[in-house]
Amino acid sequence: LVEQAAVAIIVFKGNEITIDAVNPKMLQLLDKPADIAGKPLLEAIPELFGQKAYELLHQVYTTGKTFNGNETAVQLNRNGKIETGFYNFTYTPLIENGKITGIIDIAVDVTSQVMAAKMVQKLNDELANANEELSVTNKQINISNQMLTNINEDLIFSRKQLEQSEQILRMAIEAANFGNWSINVNSRVLIVSSRFKELFGFHPQDKITLSDCLNQITDDFKPAAEHAIENALARPEEFDLSFTIKTFNDQKIRWLRTVGNLTETANNDISSFTGIIMDITEQKKDEQRKNDFIGMVSHELKTPLTSLGAYVQLLQRINANTTENNTINVLDKAGQQIKKMNSMINGFLNLSRLESGKIHLEKTDFELNVLIEEVISELLLTSSNYIVKLTPSATVSVKADRDKIGNVITNLASNAIKYSPNNKNVEIFCTIDNMNAVVLVKDHGIGIKPENLPNLFDRYYRVEGKQTSTISGFGIGLYLSAEIIQRHGGKIWAESIVGKGSTVGFSLPM
Missing domain, CATH: 3.30.450.20 (PAS domain)
Structure with a gap:
């Protein structure tokens, strides 16, 4: 059972804390060979001497009380170099005929999570100072x-x-x-x-x-x-x-x-x-410092977020065949939130690049309606309870920056979803009008008041109201979309009726 366990386990015997059994997961965690079995712990892992984790073993062996360690720092020799890691572990006494004969240790490496938490705290502190x-x-x-x-x-x-x-x-x-x-x-x-x-x-x-x-x-x-x-x-x-x-x-x-x-x-x-x-x-200079800071923080946030996304994907694969629906749902929701955070961070990065003049257009020929279908497929991964469909149309070919136009369509469709909590239908139209490719995104949501429409594409602008107070966002998506369309020589606009929905569209010269 120890050998086949999915977590790291090691079993100690006697008051000399001799290693009686150790599974592959624990050997990998300790970065030690299998021949440490049968040796006293300090002989097998001498760097543990004087560390809290080793002293606690004697305490558990003496008192017979189970000990749970949470994010405990332990120094281990890895590849000839002492490294500090953080671990969650449980020391459980083994009792035979009323006498303590050994200890079983179950451990989990949480170094990445601890370092990520520290990085997030550091970034939060820096953000507070910047604010x-x-x-x-x-x-x-x-x-x-x-x-x-x-x-x-x-x-x-x-x-x-x-x-x-x-x-x-x-x-x-x-x-x-x-x-x-x-x-x-x-x-x-x-x-x-x-x-x-x-x-x-x-x-x-x-x-x-x-x-x-x-x-x-x-x-x-x-x-x-x-x-x-x-x-x-x-x-x-x-x-x-x-x-x-x-x-x-x-x-x-x-x-x-x-x-x-x-x-x-x-x-x-x-x-x-x-x-x-x-x-x-x-x-x-203040504006440049602000843009540099936003770009730096956004870039730094992407690294731990990418790691977190990888861990979630790994857990999803591990639990692919599980019958625990709650676990699967939690992991799916975690993946969705990571994608939302990635989208927000990319928005800040694009804003920083735009204001520093570092956004360049790489124009290629592509079919606009095919791109819309790809965007819809990706959106439905995180908004499966919505119906987002492209109204059938003839092939519309344009020469533009495919990735950036994709970002614009994603922004418009995501907004249509966010601001339509009660009606789950979103329609996208792709047509040709007077030698211009025209894309319209129509929802049946809460709508926008006429006085808010002129400022809709301003930087950091958000419509304030009871219905929008719980909807997340920073007011940069439509601003970036407008800048991208204008740099293509196109136009962007919005029409809306309060309580009946909105239509946001853009045109590109063909």
Whole structure:
């Protein structure tokens, strides 16, 4: 029985703790040969001397009381190197004719689980610290936003009392450490403040032109900046531009943001293009640190999660022929939760890659309706109580990034399932309309209020309400989907009736 047992077992005899029997599972756990049988424990495994696990054996042999060890650290010699592992074990005294004659030890290696738990705790601590830092950053951003609001109120008041408001505006700009500028629409003459010159790395006494400033913009932003300025000079639209420069005197890279608009004269003639400019380098660094942190944490979470998934799959194989339905159901649910966590982590990784510009499209020719069938098959593995079907259609071929379009379809269908708790039918349509491939995902769920539809594809946006409070999510799936479709030159949209369901669709040029 000991030899054939599915767990690690070793039997000791006498007060010298001599190994009487040991099964292959225990030999594998100890990393020892079979000839340790018949030897005293310390002769066979000398590294146990002085360790708690060895001392407890004598205690059990003396008292006759069973001892259960939980996640106990034990150091063993493996391949000539002392390694620390964690084990759950039970020491049970063997009693013959009322006398203690030995001990049976049943052990399970839980090192991976213990290390994974420690890693998760470490990540949780790091996440908590990061949240505190982000909270501080958000407060600073709110303060800056409030300052901008005050400046805008001062600008409105300046139309009534020009001289007084100009003085207030100058004070506000200096307090906020902004620079200001003005460009004559006809002559292109540039007039700037000292702070503006400082931001570009010029001295206060330097005379600079619009070309001098454009020359400091880095090559990756310069063409777009020149185009944006020319458009702004020609059309009465709001101007808001962020870019990097290399300062004139010390050649430092700096992030700047400038906003402005065309100014009209009393005769409604456009005379100048004016605005303010600010240093947003620290804000950009904070954003990069946040994206790096999200990417790092998501990547680190995938490793223990992958191991956990492998353990669940192993247990599913071991219990494949079992008649214990509860065990099978628990393992299936564990596998489903692991897939959901993997999906969330992949969402954060994709968000981090998207915002850092590391998402690239690898376009190939494929049949869109075949891809939809594959997505449906995978979804039904975790949502078997739903009916998700593709309405029959002609073959639709597109040239796009197959994996990323698959992610979009998965996001839309998963949302349809999540937000349809009472109606289990989800329909997917794939058609051709005016040389565009069109995919529609229709559910019969709770629906979306009209006021929420315009923000549906915003980053981190979630519809708040009693019906959605228990539905998990971070508000990044639809945002990523919209970005992927837009990068393919397509469109994405949503239609909904509260209480009757929603239809979310996208189109791709063929």
